[in-house]
Amino acid sequence: MVKKLRTTPIIIFMLEALLRRIPQTHPKRNDIEKELSRRWAGFRGEQSLDYYVESLFNREEYTVFHDLRLPISNEAFFQIDTLILSPSFFTILEGKYILGELFFDPNQLERTLDGKVDIFPNPIVQAENQQYFLSALFEKYSIPRVPNTSFVVITSPNSIIKPNPDYPAVSQKVIRPAAIRSKLDMVKQKFRNPILDKKDIQKVTRLLLKLHTPAWPKVMEKFQISEEELLPGIYCEGCNHLSIKRIRRNWTCTICGKTDKKALFKLLMDYTLLQDSKITNQKFRELTGVSSVHMASKMLKSLNLPYKGELRHREYELSVEQLRKLLDM
Numbered sequence: 111m112v113k114k115l116r117t118t119p120i121i122i123f124m125l126e127a128l129l130r131r132i133p134q135t136h137p138k139r140n141d142i143e144k145e146l147s148r149r150w151a152g153f154r155g156e157q158s159l160d161y162y163v164e165s166l167f168n169r170e171e172y173t174v175f176h177d178l179r180l181p182i183s184n185e186a187f188f189q190i191d192t193l194i195l196s197p198s199f200f201t202i203l204e205g206k207y208i209l210g211e212l213f214f215d216p217n218q219l220e221r222t223l224d225g226k227v228d229i230f231p232n233p234i235v236q237a238e239n240q241q242y243f244l245s246a247l248f249e250k251y252s253i254p255r256v257p258n259t260s261f262v263v264i265t266s267p268n269s270i271i272k273p274n275p276d277y278p279a280v281s282q283k284v285i286r287p288a289a290i291r292s293k294l295d296m297v298k299q300k301f302r303n304p305i306l307d308k309k310d311i312q313k314v315t316r317l318l319l320k321l322h323t324p325a326w327p328k329v330m331e332k333f334q335i336s337e338e339e340l341l342p343g344i345y346c347e348g349c350n351h352l353s354i355k356r357i358r359r360n361w362t363c364t365i366c367g368k369t370d371k372k373a374l375f376k377l378l379m380d381y382t383l384l385q386d387s388k389i390t391n392q393k394f395r396e397l398t399g400v401s402s403v404h405m406a407s408k409m410l411k412s413l414n415l416p417y418k419g420e421l422r423h424r425e426y427e428l429s430v431e432q433l434r435k436l437l438d439m
């Protein structure tokens with residue numbers, strides 16, 4: 111049973127919003143585009159892993175969670191790509207989409223691609239740390255201790271995993287998606303003693319879903335782009351310009367003439383992803399080009415957003431979830 115699905119990472123929406131909002135000639139554009147394609151590739155790799163996991167373990171004995179981000183302390187979190195929980199053990203799968211020749215040693219992962227060497231943290235150790243943190247979390251919430259394992263799943267089909275005879279963990283724990291089934295059968299053979307009953311599993315499920323805290327990356331900071339660098343205007347999907355204006359109750363492109371009923375929600379989504387989750391009447395008018403305070407107030411009210419404060423000082427609270435609902439309507 112899959113208890114938590116994987117969704118498109120928020121960073122992808124943030125990077126796409128950023129690309130809509132910076133000039134074509136912006137010096138960071140190339141870096142942002144590269145990061146975006148890297149993120150898409152990583153996400154597709156994880157989805158291919160999910161596909162294997164879900165097609166193989168469509169059975170009652172396993173409870174599967176994709177993409178969990180759980181607290182270590184008040185400020186620190188650890189992330190799990192896929193957690194497979196059974197009554198007698200848990201297994202963590204750490205998906206990696208890394209092109210090139212991959213050489214694992216205990217300290218690092220060395221990747222050679224087009225004659226260039228890059229160093230990454232050792233994912234075998236990363237996955238073992240996740241086992242440790244999850245066991246600690248179980249202990250904290252009085253969940254019986256269960257044996258556990260982890261595997262690193264290389265999801266980029268064309269990368270080469272180089273053997274390392276001095277590091278046996280590579281041959282045991284670094285696998286391809288197709289090997290998940292046989293590895294899991296081995297783990298199952300090894301840990302046959304059921305420890306968690308149905309109630310324990312339900313408790314773990316509730317706990318993990320409650321503690322899961324989605325990341326909110328600071329994409330502007332990451333690329334050192336200030337709010338002043340963002341272009342104003344409302345994006346037209348017809349001609350890819352920031353050229354939509356409010357004309358006689360419609361959002362209409364002043365270049366190609368396309369009207370877009372959802373243009374306002376899209377604008378507010380970009381603002382939420384890149385700038386702030388709060389908006390005032392004044393800020394709303396700056397963003398939309400609507401000049402009347404009264405009209406802006408009417409439009410804001412129609413969005414049914416929660417707010418704080420009265421009159422001129424009123425701050426409306428935007429959220430990605432609420433805007434998605436409006437976009438889907």
Ligand SMILES: [Zn+2]
Nearest residue numbers: 346349363366
């Ligand atoms: Zn247009």
